[in-house]
Amino acid sequence: MTAPRLTLPSPAKLNLMLHILGRREDGYHELQTIFQFLDYGDEITFAVRDDGVIRLHTEFEGVPHDSNLIVRAAKKLQEQSGCALGIDIWIDKILPMGGGIGGGSSNAATTLLGLNHLWQLGWDEDRLAVLGLTLGADVPVFVRGHAAFAEGVGEKLTPVDPEEPWYLVLVPQVSVSTAEIFSDPLLTRNSSPIKVRPVPKGNSRNDCLPVVARRYPEVRNALNLLGKFTEAKLTGTGSCVFGGFPSKAEADKVSALLTETLTGFVAKGSNVSMLHRKLQNLL
Ligand SMILES: C[C@@](CO)(OP(=O)(O)O)[C@H](O)COP(=O)(O)OP(=O)(O)OC[C@H]1O[C@@H](n2ccc(N)nc2=O)[C@H](O)[C@@H]1O
Numbered sequence: 001m002t003a004p005r006l007t008l009p010s011p012a013k014l015n016l017m018l019h020i021l022g023r024r025e026d027g028y029h030e031l032q033t034i035f036q037f038l039d040y041g042d043e044i045t046f047a048v049r050d051d052g053v054i055r056l057h058t059e060f061e062g063v064p065h066d067s068n069l070i071v072r073a074a075k076k077l078q079e080q081s082g083c084a085l086g087i088d089i090w091i092d093k094i095l096p097m098g099g100g101i102g103g104g105s106s107n108a109a110t111t112l113l114g115l116n117h118l119w120q121l122g123w124d125e126d127r128l129a130v131l132g133l134t135l136g137a138d139v140p141v142f143v144r145g146h147a148a149f150a151e152g153v154g155e156k157l158t159p160v161d162p163e164e165p166w167y168l169v170l171v172p173q174v175s176v177s178t179a180e181i182f183s184d185p186l187l188t189r190n191s192s193p194i195k196v197r198p199v200p201k202g203n204s205r206n207d208c209l210p211v212v213a214r215r216y217p218e219v220r221n222a223l224n225l226l227g228k229f230t231e232a233k234l235t236g237t238g239s240c241v242f243g244g245f246p247s248k249a250e251a252d253k254v255s256a257l258l259t260e261t262l263t264g265f266v267a268k269g270s271n272v273s274m275l276h277r278k279l280q281n282l283l
């Protein structure tokens, strides 16, 4: 008998603003950022195995099986829970890698929540978020599933409810190294902490933008193009660039002007992750 399969979404995120407050002793940077989800992402399919083996069947170019965040998340959860079951996994990957839209972190979170459900572990979100943080700074917000103001390296989360416009996200054909941007001497690292909530208007800048735009002409071009139609912003350390529109039709109109050398996609902003909406329906 074949095991029942469960398919779950793994959405992208945007950083609606990103301020860098300083550098910690371990080299990591203290941030303030707002995460919002997109109704757009990968789909991961899971089927339980009873022999304890964890196997990702989809190959990723440049990412060995055991380094994949999906496999690392599954193995950590299996180890820490002492679960004897295993899992077969397939992914329909549409999110660009290294684009600042959090695909890897989202895949890890979908795996943690999916396996918690299928292996019937009964872990709560706090415990899953703590495990998630050991895989990446952006994993906890995907585990929680609500748009958030984030502090620390992104792990101290306060839920927020920004507007949910339609976005056009441009995907420059270049992968930006987060480590490279955070080690650039020209990076602004001394933004004043925002102490009032909600975050006052006029704080939507991304401190990484000047450094990324200086190093990557492809990102500069994308910012210039989108900036003709709306405020063009960088998500995370890039390379993706995004802008909000009041309707899908208006975002589509600008999207239709894109060429083969600069692609993009249109998606709705969402304060509740589509993963959590789907999981809610399963319960
Ligand atoms: C800055 C954000 C905003 O969402 O960028 P994106 O990855 O989404 O673009 C993330 O928090 C990224 O978090 P995460 O994905 O865990 O970062 P990693 O790739 O592990 O970081 C690579 C390297 O960047 C530096 N780094 C990263 C995050 C941080 N808050 N301070 C840092 O100094 C460290 O040198 C680290 O070794």
Ligand SMILES: Nc1ncnc2c1ncn2[C@@H]1O[C@H](COP(=O)(O)OP(=O)(O)O)[C@@H](O)[C@H]1O
Pocket (backbone or CB within 6 Å): 062, 063, 067, 068, 069, 070, 096, 097, 098, 099, 100, 101, 102, 103, 104, 105, 106, 107, 108, 236, 238, 239
């Ligand atoms: N399942 C995964 N999906 C995407 N990237 C992954 C995955 N597993 C490991 N990685 C590695 O993590 C890096 C960052 O990926 P990703 O989270 O998509 O980008 P970003 O952090 O810029 O949003 C990739 O370049 C890749 O080497």
